[in-house]
Amino acid sequence: MNHPYDAILLVSFGGPEGMDEVMPFLDNVLRGRNVPEERKREVAHHYEMFGGVSPINQQNRELIAALRRELDAHGIDLPIYWGNRNWHPLLPDTMRQMARDGVRRALAFVTSAYSSYSGCRQYRENIQQAQLEAGPEAPRVDKIRVFYNHPGFIEANVERIREAFAHFPEERHSDVHLIFTAHSIPLAMAECCDYEAQLLETCRLVAEKLGHGSWRLVYQSRSGSPAQQWLEPDIGDYLREAKNAGLKDVIISPIGFISDHMEILYDLDTEARAIAEDLGLNMVRARTVGTHPAFISMIRELIAERLDPNSQRRALGARGPHQDFCPATCCLPFNPSKRRLHE
Ligand SMILES: CC1=C(CCC(=O)O)c2cc3nc(cc4[nH]c(cc5[nH]c(cc1n2)c(C)c5CCC(=O)O)c(CCC(=O)O)c4C)C(CCC(=O)O)=C3C
Numbered sequence: 001m002n003h004p005y006d007a008i009l010l011v012s013f014g015g016p017e018g019m020d021e022v023m024p025f026l027d028n029v030l031r032g033r034n035v036p037e038e039r040k041r042e043v044a045h046h047y048e049m050f051g052g053v054s055p056i057n058q059q060n061r062e063l064i065a066a067l068r069r070e071l072d073a074h075g076i077d078l079p080i081y082w083g084n085r086n087w088h089p090l091l092p093d094t095m096r097q098m099a100r101d102g103v104r105r106a107l108a109f110v111t112s113a114y115s116s117y118s119g120c121r122q123y124r125e126n127i128q129q130a131q132l133e134a135g136p137e138a139p140r141v142d143k144i145r146v147f148y149n150h151p152g153f154i155e156a157n158v159e160r161i162r163e164a165f166a167h168f169p170e171e172r173h174s175d176v177h178l179i180f181t182a183h184s185i186p187l188a189m190a191e192c193c194d195y196e197a198q199l200l201e202t203c204r205l206v207a208e209k210l211g212h213g214s215w216r217l218v219y220q221s222r223s224g225s226p227a228q229q230w231l232e233p234d235i236g237d238y239l240r241e242a243k244n245a246g247l248k249d250v251i252i253s254p255i256g257f258i259s260d261h262m263e264i265l266y267d268l269d270t271e272a273r274a275i276a277e278d279l280g281l282n283m284v285r286a287r288t289v290g291t292h293p294a295f296i297s298m299i300r301e302l303i304a305e306r307l308d309p310n311s312q313r314r315a316l317g318a319r320g321p322h323q324d325f326c327p328a329t330c331c332l333p334f335n336p337s338k339r340r341l342h343e
């Protein structure tokens, strides 16, 4: 096929893989961010509870291995590179390697299904910065569209939630309350993107496929200064609300993420689970898509559609496929015209 791409680039968040990597990783995440020192220490402790190892890097290795097999099976022979925002392999190092290998133009798959500054624009800025650091031989990089409404993403989530339902006796299924979670972001950030609307669309499409009416989208992993407003309700508060409303069985599906990384192991499997147990709620946490075959074939499809401009761009629901190229003002961190000058 005649197309301009000579590599795939997986772009992700990155995570520490040992005790001595936790603080330098958090320094990278929080450089220039308005997050209190106390929150940083708290989050360092979350990582330390797991030996300083975030599962995210291993999950990305497995994702790459699965994608390699999928591309090979479909005759797509592009090499796959991998670079992270916050930890090794770091994007600038990967970009230099690509330049050395003679890569001229790459397609980037970012491990975030939704549009937001953190999940879209910041990754594009990271790519640009890495290109600057790698110099004039750095490849050109085009980002693959966000996939929150892609049938492969929906199907993989539906199957993960079906697995979770199987933990409850059949006769209780209709009374199970399905709680979707996503990473909270500052309201100022949420105002500049379609994050909430996209999340709600994914939840709606997944719940519809499951034929399950009792669901709600809530948020987790709130960070930042307490003075700032972030998306709510928080999962902990919502579990208390659910209890007060008389609910007994809940499934938590972290629809905002694509792998079971630290924000899930700690914020849901440790913190939210303790709250649920305290309240006497039966909680089952659904897995994220991870390397589900429908998700891996979705990534292959998203690559193939960029290699062949005439191919169909699949999307479920009312919103249609997201555009291939982000407009200049897409996913800003905040609305600049709302910022007072002295801030
Ligand atoms: C929207 C969004 C996603 C989803 C899109 C995507 O996947 O990119 C996401 C993913 C992730 N967030 C992660 C970890 C962290 N996020 C933090 C801080 C923050 N996240 C934010 C937003 C998001 N984050 C924001 C607005 C902040 C405040 C600071 C800032 O404005 O940037 C902090 C600092 C400590 C804290 O304050 O919590 C950590 C350690 C990990 C890795 C987990 C692992 O290691 O396994 C992953 C995948």
Ligand SMILES: [Fe+2]
Pocket: 183
């Ligand atoms: Fe985060």
